[in-house]
Amino acid sequence: MTLFDLLSLVLDNLGRRKARVVLTAVGVIIGTAAVVLLVSLATGLQRNATDQLLGIGDLTRIDVYPSFGGDGGPIVAMSRGPGGAPQPRVILSDDALNTIRQIPGVEAAVPQEYLAAAAWLEIGQLQGGAGIVGIPLEGIQAVNLKAAQGDLILNRNTLIVGAQIANTFQPKNPRPGQGQPEPPELLDKTLKMVLAKYTSEGEEIRKNLQVTVVAVLTPSQSDYTVYMPLDQVTSINEWALGRRINRNKEGYSQFVVKATDASKSIQVTEAIRALGFEAWTNQQAVEGINGFFVVLQIVFGGIGAIALLVAAIGIANTMAMAVLERTREIGLMKAVGATNRDVLTIFLGEAGGIGLVGGLGGVAAGWLAGQVINVIALAFLAGQAAQNGGPPPTVAVYTPAWLPVFAIVFATFIGIVSGLYPALRAATLNPLQALKYE
Numbered sequence: 001m002t003l004f005d006l007l008s009l010v011l012d013n014l015g016r017r018k019a020r021v022v023l024t025a026v027g028v029i030i031g032t033a034a035v036v037l038l039v040s041l042a043t044g045l046q047r048n049a050t051d052q053l054l055g056i057g058d059l060t061r062i063d064v065y066p067s068f069g070g071d072g073g074p075i076v077a078m079s080r081g082p083g084g085a086p087q088p089r090v091i092l093s094d095d096a097l098n099t100i101r102q103i104p105g106v107e108a109a110v111p112q113e114y115l116a117a118a119a120w121l122e123i124g125q126l127q128g129g130a131g132i133v134g135i136p137l138e139g140i141q142a143v144n145l146k147a148a149q150g151d152l153i154l155n156r157n158t159l160i161v162g163a164q165i166a167n168t169f170q171p172k173n174p175r176p177g178q179g180q181p182e183p184p185e186l187l188d189k190t191l192k193m194v195l196a197k198y199t200s201e202g203e204e205i206r207k208n209l210q211v212t213v214v215a216v217l218t219p220s221q222s223d224y225t226v227y228m229p230l231d232q233v234t235s236i237n238e239w240a241l242g243r244r245i246n247r248n249k250e251g252y253s254q255f256v257v258k259a260t261d262a263s264k265s266i267q268v269t270e271a272i273r274a275l276g277f278e279a280w281t282n283q284q285a286v287e288g289i290n291g292f293f294v295v296l297q298i299v300f301g302g303i304g305a306i307a308l309l310v311a312a313i314g315i316a317n318t319m320a321m322a323v324l325e326r327t328r329e330i331g332l333m334k335a336v337g338a339t340n341r342d343v344l345t346i347f348l349g350e351a352g353g354i355g356l357v358g359g360l361g362g363v364a365a366g367w368l369a370g371q372v373i374n375v376i377a378l379a380f381l382a383g384q385a386a387q388n389g390g391p392p393p394t395v396a397v398y399t400p401a402w403l404p405v406f407a408i409v410f411a412t413f414i415g416i417v418s419g420l421y422p423a424l425r426a427a428t429l430n431p432l433q434a435l436k437y438e
Contacts, residue, residue, distance in 0.1 A: 010349040017322070021354055024311075024318045028358020029365055031308030032411045036366025036403060038300035041373070044398035046293035058144040059262035059286060060107075062269050064100070064255035065278040066091050090276040091251030100257060103271045105264035110139035111252040113233050117240035118196040121169075121211075121226075123184050127194075128169035130162070130226045134233025135256075142258040145222065149187045150215030154229045160215045161186055164223040186213040197240045207239065308411065311358065312418040319351050319422035327429065334431040347423035348416050355415020359408035367404070370397035 014021050067090040090096075092111065100109045115132040135143060140152045145160065152160060166183035193209040217223075238245055257272065257279075259265045265283035272279040323330070330343060377396035 007349075010346060010353050014350055014353055020318055020321075021357070024314050025354050025358040025361065027311030027314045028308065028355055028411050028415065029361040031304060031306075031311045032359050032362020032407050033366035033369065034307045034362075035301055035304030035410075036363055036399065036407050037369050037373075037397070038304045039297050039403055040366065040370045040397045040399040042293055042297040042300045043400055043403075044370075044374075044395050045296070046290065047395055047398050049289050049293070058258075059281070059283045060259045060265055061142075061144060062257040062259060062265060062272065062279055062281040064092065064109075064257055064272055065253075066251055067276050067278050091249075092253075092255050092277070093248050093251045095248070096251070096275070096277070097255060099275065100255065100272060103268055105259050105261075105268045105271075106257055107260045108138070108142040108258045110136055110142045110256055111230065112139065112143075112254040112256050113230055113237065114253045115228075115233055116237040120194050121165075122172070122192040122194060123169065123186070123189060125172055126169040126181060126184055127172050128165060130165050130168060130224050132226045132228055132233065134228050134230040136230045139230070139256060140227075142256050143222075143227075144258070145227070146218045146220070147215040148218045150213070152215050154214070154227065156229055156232055157209060157211050158214045158229070159191070159211050160217065160227040161213055162217050162223040162225045163219045165226060166216075168224070187216050189213055195236060195240070308414055312414050315351055315354055315415050315418035316422065318354070319347060319419040320425075322350070323347070323422045323426045326426075330426050330429050331431045331433070334429075340427040343429075344423050344427040347426050348419055351419020351423065352412050352416040355412040355418075356408065358415070359411030362411060363404045363407050366407070367399055370399055373397050 097109055097111060100106060113134040115134070119132055120127055120129045135154070137154050140154070140160075145152055147160075148163065150160075154160060166186050169181065169184055171181060190210055190212050193211045195207040195209065197205050197207075199205065211228075234245060255277075257268065259268045259281075262283055265281040266287065269279045269281050269284070333343060334340075374395065374397045
C-alpha cells in the first residue's frame, strides 16, 4: 500500500463519519487550546518580568564588595569584630582589581569610591542632595552610563548627574506657602558643592568647590547619583578623614566589573566569589525568575494536558466503535490481500488524523484566546502602571514559535497512542470470523 493510498483511505473513512470525528476532535481542540493558552500565559508573564528587570540594570554588570568575615582572598586586612576579636576582611585593593581583570569573561573592571564627607549642591537660591560616587574615566563604559545630554567626559571639578538630580533641588530658605520650584537646568551650569566634616568636638568644618555639570544621564538605576573623578573623590575623602588613604590596606568601596556577555555574568560572579569577595549581578535574578517560570510552564502545561488525556479517551472510544462497526469491512480487506500491518496503519492513521485536526484547531483557538486576553490584560495593566508610575507591560500572553509545532505534534501523538489498542484489535481479527460478523 502506497502512502497516497493510505491517505486516501484515511480521509475517506474519516469523511464517512463527519459528526463523530468532529465531536471527538472538539475534545482534542479544547485540550490543545488549554495547553497553548496556559503555556503562553506563563511565557508572557516570564517575558514581562524579565523586561521589567532589564529596565533596572545591565545584565553584564557585576558589583563587587569587600568581604567581612570571609574565608580568605588574595589580600586580607584585619579588623575588629564583636568583643574586639580579630576578624578577617577581604579588601578591594589595586592588586585585587588586577586579579579580577585576569578572570576569563571579564571585559572591564574599575574601582568605585563613595564620598565620605557630607555634601550638597547649590545653584542660585536652590540646593539639592545626592549620593556622590567617584569613578575613573574608563569606568564610564563599565558602569554603562548613557548620556541624555552632554558628553560623558570626567575631568577635575566636573560632574555627571543622574536624571532625577534636578528634581531634588529645593529653596535654601523656603517661605511659608511657597510651592515646588521648577527643576533647574543643570547641563553646562556651574554649581557650588558644599562639603562638610566634623571634628571630634563636634565642630563643623566646611569646604566649597565650584563644579560644572558636563552630562545628564538617561533614566536608569543611577537617577539619584552624581559621578565625579575618582582621584578627586579620594582627595575629598582624605580631607574628611584627616589622613592619607592607603588602598593596599583600606581598599576601595566597590568594584564594577563588566562581563563580555550576559551569559557569562554568573560564571564571572562565581569566580570573583571564589577569590573571597562579595559579588552580585542582575543576571542571577533573571535566572531565578526563569527557573520559576519554567516550573510554572510545566505546571500550566500539565493542567492543559489533563484535558488532552480526557480527549484521548474519547479518541480510543471512537476508534473502538469504528472497529465494531467495520468488522466485516476489515474481513473483506484482508480477504482481498490486506495485511495486518496495512489494517493497523489505516486505523492508526485515522486516530492520528483526529489528533492532527484537533491539534490544528486547538492551536488556532489557543492563539486567538491569547490575543483577546492580551488586549484586555494590557489595557488593565497599563492603567495600573500609570497609577503606580511604572513602565507599562509590553506583553501578557506570548506564544513562542516552538509551542504551536509542539502542540500539533503532541496532539497527533496522543491520537495515535489512543488508537493503538483499537488498531491492534482490528489488525488481529480473523478474516473468516470478521466476514461472518453481523
